Amino acid sequence: MSRKRLDEHEVAAGLAALNAGLDPEAGWSLDADGLSIIRAFRFKSFEEAFAFMTQSALVCARIDHHPDWSNSYNRVHVRLTTHSAKGLTALDLELAAAMNAAVRLA
Numbered sequence: 001m002s003r004k005r006l007d008e009h010e011v012a013a014g015l016a017a018l019n020a021g022l023d024p025e026a027g028w029s030l031d032a033d034g035l036s037i038i039r040a041f042r043f044k045s046f047e048e049a050f051a052f053m054t055q056s057a058l059v060c061a062r063i064d065h066h067p068d069w070s071n072s073y074n075r076v077h078v079r080l081t082t083h084s085a086k087g088l089t090a091l092d093l094e095l096a097a098a099m100n101a102a103v104r105l106a
């Protein structure tokens with residue numbers, strides 16, 4: 001997977017694909033600086049939130065790409081960017097898609 005920075009059209013297309021079928025309030029959005037994407041996840045319990053983080057962590061380890069994230073009880077806030085590229089790459093879209101899938105397993 002490439003660590004080349006995506007242009008704004010690639011980012012917009014990626015976000016549209018990630019958010020297809022999601023409640024517009026619930027999906028991924030571009031941060032104000034355009035360098036990262038963010039999503040707030042809310043679960044039924046701390047256990048479900050942590051199961052989601054555990055599932056996501058396995059993907060992070062596999063693709064060597066890691067989120068900036070925080071957890072408070074049943075909420076997980078995620079920010080994805082590629083530090084080495086100083087912006088968004090295909091890896092961020094891949095990890096976001098994996099997190100969308102991990103929600104269903106949590």
Ligand SMILES: C[C@H](O)[C@H](O)[C@H]1CNC2=NC(N)=NC(=O)C2=N1
Nearest residue numbers: 064065066067081082083084085
């Ligand atoms: C050496 C190693 O591949 C790099 O430090 C990776 C690890 N995980 C990473 N994760 C993220 N989100 N951005 C990076 O630039 C990055 N770099």
